[in-house]
Amino acid sequence: MSLSEIRARKDETDWDYLREAGDYDGPEEFAVDWDKAVLVEPANKQMVSLRLDADVLEFFKSNGKGYQTRMNAVLRAYVQAQKVKVP
Numbered sequence: 001m002s003l004s005e006i007r008a009r010k011d012e013t014d015w016d017y018l019r020e021a022g023d024y025d026g027p028e029e030f031a032v033d034w035d036k037a038v039l040v041e042p043a044n045k046q047m048v049s050l051r052l053d054a055d056v057l058e059f060f061k062s063n064g065k066g067y068q069t070r071m072n073a074v075l076r077a078y079v080q081a082q083k084v085k086v087p
Contacts, residue, residue, distance in 0.1 A: 003063075045072075 060067040 060071050063070065
């Protein structure tokens, strides 16, 4: 699902119902086997200095917090697409 699709669905939330319902205090909604849980640590990031066109940077910043993470995701998608092309 794209970010724009997620934002569009945000309007479908019944906020009044959720406010009235309160926190869920009943039994677990699904079973969790903590013995099989695996800790996934994020990969180390490397700090770099990067020169970008002002409009590119403004585009990513205009979507709010996390713009560097979004830029990284775009670059990662490009890298993965290029790896598929290479025989």
